Amino acid sequence: MLELNKLRSEIDEIDKKISDLIKYRQSLATKIVRAKKNVFPFDPKREKKLLKKILNYGLDPVMTERIWRQIISFNLSRQKIMKIGILDNDKYCLAAFESCFGPYFESKIFKSKLSLLNALNNEKVEIAFLNKKESEFDDKVYELENVSDFPSTDMFYKSKYSILIKKTEV
Amino acid sequence: MLELNKLRSEIDEIDKKISDLIKYRQSLATKIVRAKKNVFPFDPKREKKLLKKILNYGLDPVMTERIWRQIISFNLSRQKIMKIGILDNDKYCLAAFESCFGPYFESKIFKSKLSLLNALNNEKVEIAFLNKKESEFDDKVYELENVSDFPSTDMFYKSKYSILIKKTEV
Known part of the structure; x- marks a missing residue:
């Protein structure tokens, strides 16, 4: 069970990292639209x-x-x-x-x-x-x-x- | 255009990082199944x-x-x-x-x-x-x-x- 809990908390950390990257990616995508002058x-x-x-x-x-x-x-x-x-x-x-x-x-x-x-x-x-x-x-x-x-x-x-x-x- | 290219290559880097995290997450999920003895x-x-x-x-x-x-x-x-x-x-x-x-x-x-x-x-x-x-x-x-x-x-x-x-x- 200890190993299971360790693996699960590692997965939680990865999910948090993926979320943060997707969030940051969104901010870049918004900047791209601005750079393209709202086409x-x-x-x-x-x-x-x-x-x-x-x-x-x-x-x-x-x-x-x-x-x-x-x-x-x-x-x-x-x-x-x-x-x-x-x-x-x-x-x-x-x-x-x-x-x-x-x-x-x-x-x-x-x-x-x-x-x-x-x-x-x-x-x-x-x-x-x-x-x-x-x-x-x-x-x-x-x-x-x-x-x-x-x-x-x-x-x-x-x-x-x-x-x-x-x-x-x- | 320079700014656009910079933003896009930043997005490419983020996509690579997300991919790597999902891949690593898969390996942890496999370990969890093993730890749970294949239920x-x-x-x-x-x-x-x-x-x-x-x-x-x-x-x-x-x-x-x-x-x-x-x-x-x-x-x-x-x-x-x-x-x-x-x-x-x-x-x-x-x-x-x-x-x-x-x-x-x-x-x-x-x-x-x-x-x-x-x-x-x-x-x-x-x-x-x-x-x-x-x-x-x-x-x-x-x-x-x-x-x-x-x-x-x-x-x-x-x-x-x-x-x-x-x-x-x-």
Whole structure:
């Protein structure tokens, strides 16, 4: 029991250190937004590079993506509560959405792909989240861009999900 | 741009430190399981105490619960890939399940509460995950125990979810 207690208090110390680092990371992320002069904070290219780097540190890739998506998305939400449209037409879309963006944004559920694409095109939402199989669109009609897929590391949802934004916002 | 690059490389350093701490934490968790002589590794009472402590470190509580659920569940899965039954009868159950246990276990979907309770009672699954509103059972028939609720910090799913295990396993 003594050994168990020692191990547990060591875990407590590590949890405190991780918390402090995440807190400090938040303050740096806030400074970055200021340095970028308050542009739209969602930067999927930077996020991809960041995740790729972290995936090299040797943790389980699935867990790594899940944890850092929460860290990144929460930071984003402190800059702006973005409006995200979700195409809710399959079993896993809400689970995938929450693993990707967390419960930190204003989410709006769409039942048809066209209504979601139109909402994004007309800036009623700022981001669209939908099954990758449904993510193609007519680029003569929509000025949209597929900027990222989730998850990048596993197939828990039997499918990938795509993240679209309006082209002019990049 | 110089300032931005400096901030970003500072974030990279912090991400590396967080990764190293999570990795070290995993090794301690493995030692704990050994010290406990390989009992069933799921210990919801300990998890609750742990989370309560971490919630005091001043990070956003919703993000904190999401991140540490992934850390804890992944560690658990390294000890044992538990069989978890999910009552899939509402919109958010899979999202809540994944935020709670991650994509690390063998999950089995049930459409009726009774079939899930029976599967748990007959040890076909080791854990049941279901809407809290559905979590009552006849304790003359079922030797089960409600050991935890998820999430403890928010109502993103419009409902809480309950975690049941078989009494004899405690």
